[in-house]
Amino acid sequence: MRYHPHTESDIREMLAKIGVQSLDELFTSIPQSLQMDRPLAVEPALDERALMEHLEELAAKQPKAVPFLGAGAYPHHVPPSVDQLLLRGELYTAYTPYQPEIAQGTLQITFEFQTFVTLLTGLEIANASMYDGASATAEAALMSIRVGNGKRSKVVVSKALHPEYRETVRTYLGEGFELVEVAFDPLTGKTDLAALEAAVDANTAGVIIGYPNFFGVVDDLPGASKIAQQHGALCISATTEALAFGLLQAPGQLGADIAVGEMQSFGNGVNFGGPGLGFFATREKFLRQFPGRVAGATVDRKGERGFVLTLSTREQHIRREKATSNICTNHGLNAAAATIHLSMLGKHGLRAMALLNWRRAKYAREQLAAKGLEPVFSGPVFNEFAVHAPKDAVQRIGEAGLAGGLKLDRYYTELGDGLLLCVTELHDKARIDALVAALS
Numbered sequence: 001m002r003y004h005p006h007t008e009s010d011i012r013e014m015l016a017k018i019g020v021q022s023l024d025e026l027f028t029s030i031p032q033s034l035q036m037d038r039p040l041a042v043e044p045a046l047d048e049r050a051l052m053e054h055l056e057e058l059a060a061k062q063p064k065a066v067p068f069l070g071a072g073a074y075p076h077h078v079p080p081s082v083d084q085l086l087l088r089g090e091l092y093t094a095y096t097p098y099q100p101e102i103a104q105g106t107l108q109i110t111f112e113f114q115t116f117v118t119l120l121t122g123l124e125i126a127n128a129s130m131y132d133g134a135s136a137t138a139e140a141a142l143m144s145i146r147v148g149n150g151k152r153s154k155v156v157v158s159k160a161l162h163p164e165y166r167e168t169v170r171t172y173l174g175e176g177f178e179l180v181e182v183a184f185d186p187l188t189g190k191t192d193l194a195a196l197e198a199a200v201d202a203n204t205a206g207v208i209i210g211y212p213n214f215f216g217v218v219d220d221l222p223g224a225s226k227i228a229q230q231h232g233a234l235c236i237s238a239t240t241e242a243l244a245f246g247l248l249q250a251p252g253q254l255g256a257d258i259a260v261g262e263m264q265s266f267g268n269g270v271n272f273g274g275p276g277l278g279f280f281a282t283r284e285k286f287l288r289q290f291p292g293r294v295a296g297a298t299v300d301r302k303g304e305r306g307f308v309l310t311l312s313t314r315e316q317h318i319r320r321e322k323a324t325s326n327i328c329t330n331h332g333l334n335a336a337a338a339t340i341h342l343s344m345l346g347k348h349g350l351r352a353m354a355l356l357n358w359r360r361a362k363y364a365r366e367q368l369a370a371k372g373l374e375p376v377f378s379g380p381v382f383n384e385f386a387v388h389a390p391k392d393a394v395q396r397i398g399e400a401g402l403a404g405g406l407k408l409d410r411y412y413t414e415l416g417d418g419l420l421l422c423v424t425e426l427h428d429k430a431r432i433d434a435l436v437a438a439l440s
Helices: 008-018 023-027 048-060 080-086 104-121 133-147 163-173 193-199 221-230 242-246 284-289 332-370 393-399 429-439
Strands: 154-158 178-182 204-210 234-239 258-262 278-282 293-299 305-312 384-388 418-422
Touching (some): 008 023, 104 242, 104 293, 104 305, 104 332, 133 154, 133 163, 133 234, 133 258, 133 278, 133 284, 154 193, 163 178, 178 193, 204 221, 234 242, 242 332, 332 418, 332 429
Parallel strands (some): 154 178, 154 204, 204 234, 234 258
Antiparallel strands (some): 258 278, 293 305
């Protein structure tokens, strides 16, 4: 897609056409007290050469070793063919299809991405408009309130959900809504269902639970779903590592009404933590409360297959007060990368990759336990787990030429010696053994 900045002449012509004198007049509906009266505090733009040097300096700071660090962003092998296919002109844009009829490549890849999400989550409809897992989770919380016709104002969330996801939900809900956090079992790492049941009532719109949760533990999604449904609330599963769907049962089959999360694991790098790629799926009966947009397939008058925007409940397309989302663009390029990667893996490849992750994580967990680093939780895990570790664990890992490990006391003071580790297909036996030696 070409980008042509507006000239001063262009701007004057457009302002004259709509009958205003200046750009400031376009913002008169915003109270003066809320308008910024100073320039943005950003550095001046760099020229091309300086920008390239800056980017190379940033790239040099990437860890040389594959980090044993997940916590919401996971290192995986991305085939070079993914990047090569992304260079195709009909795909190489992250821009919103405002003119969908001339963006068939963008719409088709959106359609294919949605299809993959529904297959992975076991739900009927999906979009392709979410920034990341955290904002997708917050959008799910808002949607649960809309489904309750605004008569329910409480959202209950497990404390075992990613802390930054919880914070994002809290920010999105803002004033007028209640966010209640429920504890997790200190032995299993699963959400305490007794505490969940005590917190959910007739005023609850949604129940949010990790699947797997922040500790890598596979939470009791059917149990949480049953509690939510008994009180007429929606059950929302949030998954930070979508590769887990290669082994775990789809959340839609376990009672989740909405499945959201992060799909960075497919086709996208970690890149210092971003950009992410959110996904969002739900049941068809909630279509009208769905955030973002939906691409569909159809045929034209000649019977030729084509793609269209079937639903777009966004403020750019409908009246602002009727919009179901404040998402203002999508991660089309990231979604395209994930779609290409998933199509290359196929059903059997996805399962094989997930199984490899699980087996290597299991090996690492067992080897660490044999050296005295016992797991913090007994619940089943996928490719991420917490262990009791020395206080200088992260330093030891670094001194061994490795990277990663997240100290859990950053978010949970009660887990003072807890260290969260992630193992993927990139961590072979030699690397895992080196990690174990560093921590022994």
